[in-house]
Amino acid sequence: MSKAKIFIQNLIQEVRYKITWPSYYRLQGSAMLVLVASLIFALLIGLMDWSLKKAFVWFYNAF
Structure with missing residues (x-):
């Protein structure tokens, strides 16, 4: 055989x-955790x- x-x-x-593959519910829970963490980081x-942006606009307008 090759x-x-x-x-x-x-x-x-x-x-x-x-x-060992995760169960559907564990996989769903992990996906929700990733979604929530991604939304928090994006916010x-x-x-x-x-x-x-506001700080730089204020700084540039001050001088």
């Missing part, structure tokens, strides 16, 4: 029998951008 064929067979066996970055 090395590639053996590798693919071993890969398929490992994916089927050795990997934080947006707030920082808005406040720096």
Whole structure:
């Protein structure tokens, strides 16, 4: 057998029998956590951008 064929067979066996896949509910919970964290970070970055824009406009208008 060629090395590639053996590798693919071993890969398929490992994916089927050795990997523990998360349950649907755990996967759903993790996805919600990522979504909420992404929204929080987006809001934080947006707030920082808005406040720096206001600060720079104030600074440039002062001089």
